[in-house]
Amino acid sequence: MHFSRVINILAVLIGMVFLSAVCTADETPKEKEGITWVKYDEGLKLAAKMEKTIFIDFYTNWCKFCHKMDKETFSNKEVIDYFNEHFIAVKINGESKTKMKLPQGEFDGRELARMFGVRGYPTYWFLKSNGEKINFISGYAPPQKFLPVLQYVGGKHYENMSFRDFVDKNSSK
Numbered sequence: 001m002h003f004s005r006v007i008n009i010l011a012v013l014i015g016m017v018f019l020s021a022v023c024t025a026d027e028t029p030k031e032k033e034g035i036t037w038v039k040y041d042e043g044l045k046l047a048a049k050m051e052k053t054i055f056i057d058f059y060t061n062w063c064k065f066c067h068k069m070d071k072e073t074f075s076n077k078e079v080i081d082y083f084n085e086h087f088i089a090v091k092i093n094g095e096s097k098t099k100m101k102l103p104q105g106e107f108d109g110r111e112l113a114r115m116f117g118v119r120g121y122p123t124y125w126f127l128k129s130n131g132e133k134i135n136f137i138s139g140y141a142p143p144q145k146f147l148p149v150l151q152y153v154g155g156k157h158y159e160n161m162s163f164r165d166f167v168d169k170n171s172s173k
Helices: 002-029 040-050 064-073 077-086 109-115 143-154 163-171
Strands: 053-059 087-093 100-102 103-105 123-127 133-138
Touching: 002 064, 040 053, 040 087, 040 100, 053 064, 053 143, 077 087, 077 143, 087 109, 087 133, 103 109, 143 163
Parallel strands: 053 087
Antiparallel strands: 053 123, 100 103, 123 133
């Protein structure tokens, strides 16, 4: 009787070890999905090093359309893939008081929003890899409307054609 009890306990322990191994395999961390967002100061350095365009998302915590962009547009697989390949993506809370060290001095999110002339949220700025301003857009856009903007800027088409010409040229494909 005592022997069978030991066998039962061993069987339970072996089962627990097996289940633990299966569960652990399923819980292994997967590569992070989504846009790779970095801080502004880090983004400037990375863009210069990697020669990529900088995308800045000026947002606030209370902004309904900022949250909608995060939930619908910035979580879209095509948008994510294009961002991560062609841009250094930066998020700046336009109301943040956290200071960042930049070559020109220390600035917080409020000061950067003022420097970029942000008047509403969300506002998105595109910068060349050297930090030179390209242009900005504001407001919510669904993925299918936002992706052409990313492709226009990320492909540097702004250097030789208008956005309207770019859209017209690519809509005929």
